[in-house]
Amino acid sequence: MTERPPSADQLPEDREEVGIAAGGVSRPAAARLGSGAVALPEEPTGPGLELTYESGVELKARSQWAYARMRFFRHRLAVASLLVLVALAFVAIFAKQVAPHGFNDQDLLNIAAKPSWKHPFGTDLLGRDYLSRVIFGLRTSLWVAFFVSILSTLIGTAIGAVAGYYGGVIDNLLMRFTDLILTLPGLAVLLTAAAFLGQEAQRVGPITISQTVMIGLILAFLFWTGLARIVRGVFLSLREKEFVEAARASGASDLRIIVRHILPNTVGPIVVTMTLIVATAILVEAALSFLGFGIQPPNPALGSLIADGNVGGLGFWWLVTFPGLVIVLIALAINFIGDGLRDALDPTQRIRA
Amino acid sequence: MLTYVIRRLLYSIVVLVAASFIIFTFVSVSADPLSFLKMQPTASEITIQNITKRKHLDEPIPVRYLYWVKDALTNKFGTTTIGDRPILPDLTRVMGHTLQLVVASELLALIIAVAIGVFSALRQYSAFDYAATTFSFVGLATPVFWLGLMLQVLFVNIYLWFDVRIFYTANLSGVDPGTGLHFLLDRIQHLALPIMTLMVASIASYSRYMRSSMLEVINSDYVRTARAKGLPERRVIMRHAFRNALIPLVTIVALNFGSLLGGAVVTETVFALDGMGLYFVNQLNAGDPYPVMAWLMVTATMVIVFNLIADIAYGYLDPRVRYD
Numbered sequence: 001m002t003e004r005p006p007s008a009d010q011l012p013e014d015r016e017e018v019g020i021a022a023g024g025v026s027r028p029a030a031a032r033l034g035s036g037a038v039a040l041p042e043e044p045t046g047p048g049l050e051l052t053y054e055s056g057v058e059l060k061a062r063s064q065w066a067y068a069r070m071r072f073f074r075h076r077l078a079v080a081s082l083l084v085l086v087a088l089a090f091v092a093i094f095a096k097q098v099a100p101h102g103f104n105d106q107d108l109l110n111i112a113a114k115p116s117w118k119h120p121f122g123t124d125l126l127g128r129d130y131l132s133r134v135i136f137g138l139r140t141s142l143w144v145a146f147f148v149s150i151l152s153t154l155i156g157t158a159i160g161a162v163a164g165y166y167g168g169v170i171d172n173l174l175m176r177f178t179d180l181i182l183t184l185p186g187l188a189v190l191l192t193a194a195a196f197l198g199q200e201a202q203r204v205g206p207i208t209i210s211q212t213v214m215i216g217l218i219l220a221f222l223f224w225t226g227l228a229r230i231v232r233g234v235f236l237s238l239r240e241k242e243f244v245e246a247a248r249a250s251g252a253s254d255l256r257i258i259v260r261h262i263l264p265n266t267v268g269p270i271v272v273t274m275t276l277i278v279a280t281a282i283l284v285e286a287a288l289s290f291l292g293f294g295i296q297p298p299n300p301a302l303g304s305l306i307a308d309g310n311v312g313g314l315g316f317w318w319l320v321t322f323p324g325l326v327i328v329l330i331a332l333a334i335n336f337i338g339d340g341l342r343d344a345l346d347p348t349q350r351i352r353a
Numbered sequence: 354m355l356t357y358v359i360r361r362l363l364y365s366i367v368v369l370v371a372a373s374f375i376i377f378t379f380v381s382v383s384a385d386p387l388s389f390l391k392m393q394p395t396a397s398e399i400t401i402q403n404i405t406k407r408k409h410l411d412e413p414i415p416v417r418y419l420y421w422v423k424d425a426l427t428n429k430f431g432t433t434t435i436g437d438r439p440i441l442p443d444l445t446r447v448m449g450h451t452l453q454l455v456v457a458s459e460l461l462a463l464i465i466a467v468a469i470g471v472f473s474a475l476r477q478y479s480a481f482d483y484a485a486t487t488f489s490f491v492g493l494a495t496p497v498f499w500l501g502l503m504l505q506v507l508f509v510n511i512y513l514w515f516d517v518r519i520f521y522t523a524n525l526s527g528v529d530p531g532t533g534l535h536f537l538l539d540r541i542q543h544l545a546l547p548i549m550t551l552m553v554a555s556i557a558s559y560s561r562y563m564r565s566s567m568l569e570v571i572n573s574d575y576v577r578t579a580r581a582k583g584l585p586e587r588r589v590i591m592r593h594a595f596r597n598a599l600i601p602l603v604t605i606v607a608l609n610f611g612s613l614l615g616g617a618v619v620t621e622t623v624f625a626l627d628g629m630g631l632y633f634v635n636q637l638n639a640g641d642p643y644p645v646m647a648w649l650m651v652t653a654t655m656v657i658v659f660n661l662i663a664d665i666a667y668g669y670l671d672p673r674v675r676y677d
Contacts, residue, residue, distance in 0.1 A: 180368060180371060187612075187615065187618060188372075188376060188615075188633070188648075188649050188652065188653075189372070189375065189376065191618070191633070191634070191637060192376050192379045192380060192637065192645070193379060195637050195638075196379050196380065196382065197379070279494070283494075283496050286496050286498075286499075287496060287497070287498055287619050290496075290498045290499075290619070291498075291618070291619070291622060291634060292638075293637075303496075303498075306498070306499055306502065310502060317506045317510060320499070320502050320503065320506055321503065321506070324495075324496065324499035324502070324503065327495075327496055327499065328491070328494050328495050328496075328499075331493075331494035331495075331496075332490060332491065332494040335490060335493070335494060336490075
């Protein structure tokens with residue numbers, strides 16, 4: 001979404017890549033340049049390939065991924081955001097080692113203490129160190145968000161791919177189902193489902209699904225629809241292409257064509273959508289937990305921490321402020337990363353400034 | 354056009370029925386509206402049996418769903434399970450409160466966002482443009498409930514420290530609002546913070562849409578033609594560009610407005626505002642399917658109607674759009 005002047009971040013080679021992004025991923029960019037002018041080798045090899053124009057200009061071939069990486073790392077805000085997110089993820093993963101106290105340890109001499117060097121985020125009404133609670137809340141919230149993102153990406157990609165590849169009745173059925181989910185009053189379904197399925201661990205046969213996972217499942221069930229539509233669109237347009245025909249003629253199975261030949265072309269939109277789902281999931285899960293329908297105690301989540309802090313006429317401002325700031329930080333970082341990825345993986349999109 | 358509208362409506366009815374059945378099942382399977390009553394030592398066995406009988410709570414869920422449909426159609430959504438309280442008057446009251454909140458905040462947000470968007474587009478990559486972009490990013494990354502709470506924290510602490518009360522932070526129907534100017538003043542004091550809370554997210558997204566659609570329009574051929582034939586810049590922007598740039602925004606605003614009428618659930622909860630959203634959350638907590646379903650029907654109908662309005666308005670404003 002951030003628009004910068006195209007000149008500021010356009011590689012000299014940018015123009016040639018647009019074609020690649022639409023065509024296929026597996027071949028080095030330079031191999032597709034001017035047809036007669038380039039001495040095409042028998043087998044295009046990976047990065048490091050040197051091609052020479054007849055005019056004598058030297059050109060180094062790079063894979064599409066190398067270009068994507070270069071473009072991403074020139075998006076300074078996205079790189080900074082990535083560092084922030086990695087740091088937060090590190091803190092979340094090693095919460096037990098990083099947090100100064102356990103999330104339930106009480107310091108009874110410092111109850112409801114303002115932020116100080118001893119307790120940088122203060123303590124709550126039970127004297128629990130708030131920094132530690134926020135760290136453990138971060139752990140839960142990030143875990144749920146990544147879980148939702150990965151699961152809904154899998155569902156959305158699978159449904160979109162099958163619908164787009166097979167078309168016809170299957171496509172119609174799957175897309176009507178997608179439309180139904182999309183037009184359901186999302187909030188009402190989300191809240192009722194969370195209120196009645198997500199309040200405690202559920203038992204399905206021999207498996208017990210923990211409450212946190214239930215919340216993740218409910219969110220994922222509502223979040224896959226957008227991606228399914230995008231993936232279906234790409235599959236619809238690519239399944240008639242010659243390279244698919246060639247694969248079919250050489251005896252590749254449907255599964256192989258879907259996974260090995262068409263799917264790589266949808267990686268750009270999938271990765272971008274997947275990233276943005278993380279941000280949405282963080283915000284929605286926080287709102288759910290705040291309303292009391294999300295993650296249940298004793299598990300701390302950022303949203304429920306804010307709800308817990310909403311006591312005593314809000315005189316204890318630190319209980320509300322810090323977990324919220326962390327949520328804003330994560331959501332902001334992820335949105336910037338998504339932005340950088342969009343610029344890096346889908347250069348055609350950027351033309352509409 | 355007419356067939357398009359009819360087809361859309363028919364499809365919407367299917368979705369509505371599906372959604373109502375799903376939600377009725379959810380609520381009925383996993384919650385017992387009588388659980389609270391059963392815990393009361395004073396509630397007699399007979400009372401519980403009577404309610405069970407009256408609401409057919411001993412029947413299987415599909416049958417109960419049909420009873421609900423009958424009640425909803427013939428008896429204005431019926432009555433609550435406990436207390437036998439008619440639902441429609443409550444729903445009308447909370448709808449009124451939500452309307453005050455949503456109309457005021459959306460109107461203000463629209464005016465501000467359009468101004469920001471147009472100015473950003475006209476001065477692309479200026480300091481103002483970057484500031485507006487930053488605001489949008491931060492606005493969209495901020496959880497609404499947290500923003501509401503932070504506003505409360507700010508004004509509560511102003512009250513605690515300086516003893517100045519600028520806005521009320523909660524509760525709309527506690528005191529008599531009076532009439533005329535008093536009513537207006539009371540409402541402004543009560544609603545200012547929730548309105549601000551709702552506005553931030555709306556401004557953040559509307560201004561982005563306005564900016565990009567304005568950019569697209571001012572770079573188009575007909576605007577260049579208008580300039581080439583020597584129209585003053587002001588007239589080119591206002592008459593030729595601005596009006597067309599507004600069209601895509603109409604859709605976004607109509608959709609958002611429709612869904613907000615279901616109650617800005619989070620905002621109303623934070624400010625304990627007696628609106629649609631808080632009503633829904635409270636009834637959901639009570640586990641009573643009847644009011645939850647009534648809420649769902651009203652809200653979903655709003656969404657469908659405003660979806661349709663958005664589509665029709667778009668076709669009307671942009672003659673290139675054809676429905677078949």
